[in-house]
Amino acid sequence: MSPLVLRQRCHTVVPGHRPHSAAEDFAAMAAWCEANGVQHDQYGEGALVNGFERKIAELLGFEAGVFMVSGTMAQTIALRLACEARSSRLAAMHPSAHIVLHERSNYQLLDHFDTLALGRPHRAWTVDDLKAWPEKLGAALYELPMREIGGVLPAWNDLKAIKEYCSTERIHLHLDGARLWEAAAGYGRGLDEVCAGFDSAYVSFYKGIGGMGGAMLLGSADFIARASNWAKRLGGNVWQRSPYVVAAARQFDERLAAMQSYVERARQVARIVGEFPELAVNPATPQCNLFHVHLKVSEQTATAARDRLAQDYGVWLFGAAQPGMLAESSYFEWYVGDNLLALSDGKLREILMMFVAELARG
Numbered sequence: 001m002s003p004l005v006l007r008q009r010c011h012t013v014v015p016g017h018r019p020h021s022a023a024e025d026f027a028a029m030a031a032w033c034e035a036n037g038v039q040h041d042q043y044g045e046g047a048l049v050n051g052f053e054r055k056i057a058e059l060l061g062f063e064a065g066v067f068m069v070s071g072t073m074a075q076t077i078a079l080r081l082a083c084e085a086r087s088s089r090l091a092a093m094h095p096s097a098h099i100v101l102h103e104r105s106n107y108q109l110l111d112h113f114d115t116l117a118l119g120r121p122h123r124a125w126t127v128d129d130l131k132a133w134p135e136k137l138g139a140a141l142y143e144l145p146m147r148e149i150g151g152v153l154p155a156w157n158d159l160k161a162i163k164e165y166c167s168t169e170r171i172h173l174h175l176d177g178a179r180l181w182e183a184a185a186g187y188g189r190g191l192d193e194v195c196a197g198f199d200s201a202y203v204s205f206y207k208g209i210g211g212m213g214g215a216m217l218l219g220s221a222d223f224i225a226r227a228s229n230w231a232k233r234l235g236g237n238v239w240q241r242s243p244y245v246v247a248a249a250r251q252f253d254e255r256l257a258a259m260q261s262y263v264e265r266a267r268q269v270a271r272i273v274g275e276f277p278e279l280a281v282n283p284a285t286p287q288c289n290l291f292h293v294h295l296k297v298s299e300q301t302a303t304a305a306r307d308r309l310a311q312d313y314g315v316w317l318f319g320a321a322q323p324g325m326l327a328e329s330s331y332f333e334w335y336v337g338d339n340l341l342a343l344s345d346g347k348l349r350e351i352l353m354m355f356v357a358e359l360a361r362g
Helices: 003-008 022-036 047-060 071-085 127-131 156-169 180-187 191-195 221-233 242-249 252-273 299-313 338-342 345-361
Strands: 064-068 090-093 114-117 139-143 172-177 200-204 215-219 279-282 290-295 330-335
Touching: 003 299, 022 242, 047 064, 047 191, 047 200, 047 215, 047 242, 064 071, 064 221, 071 090, 071 139, 071 172, 071 200, 071 215, 071 221, 127 156, 139 156, 156 172, 172 180, 180 191, 180 200, 180 252, 215 221, 252 279, 252 290, 252 338, 252 345, 299 330, 299 345
Parallel strands: 090 114, 090 139, 139 172, 172 200
Antiparallel strands: 064 215, 200 215, 279 290, 290 330
16 A cells, blocks of 8 residues: 555544645635635736735745746756856755755756755755855855754854855855745744845745645846746746645645744654654754654664554554664654644654554564
């Protein structure tokens, strides 16, 4: 049985937000459209899409934004334009960046730009890591938070130093804000304050916001105009973007307002996980509402225990286990959303006890 089918059969899903059926989502979208007099856009032009673009740009402190069908497209375009403007193909980023790990060498095979690795694999990079490269850089990408290393955020003063250095050296600083909403809550600062000093940013609407897909690229008006042309070249100028925008816009304010409570709950959950010697949390105190749980078993053993928990008890604990650095070790990611917000401490402890028992079975 596939993990997707197994998850759908569970009555309790621990990470993320409560899953909805397609019928539930489409009914809610239709009701929202009816209540707000929504009309479809045509190739991205229309009150719905353009109004949402203005709203997000103002909220983040940028001149303009353009809705795109994917973050992969948005970030490729942003870094390509930045490198062209500075006559350098070099874009620096952490080795765990999404562009490096999850996009099938898109930037390389399609000849958009070249990447340079910044910092150590399991630590947030600093301005000293940036200064270590003597070459002229066209762009630098910072992911907030850094998902692949446990939802880590750099210290606020370290981030300020990076912004100041990039401004002085004319390095285009781009924000991978796939989880910007979570990062701002983790810092306890406004979205515009976090974004200040970045030349461009990308945000996602299907992760923490819970939409059906889609992204937005933000920057200066001129930058966004040029980015829009590149989106057309890359096949992103779809006939109607309204389904994606409606899916995000109808719940955007509610999700954003809940982010701080998710962060607080993540820190409570981490303390409960810490009660079990078989489990370890990284970071020990979550810096946002995303963290990793490390295990002293292989990813195959962890996955088998997850599946037995789902089949026998109807509880879905995590998505995918990843191999750890040590032999016979692994970890999984927990995103704290509505599900863990609603789950009592007692029930969470009960679930973790069952999971640990399944791990012991091997």
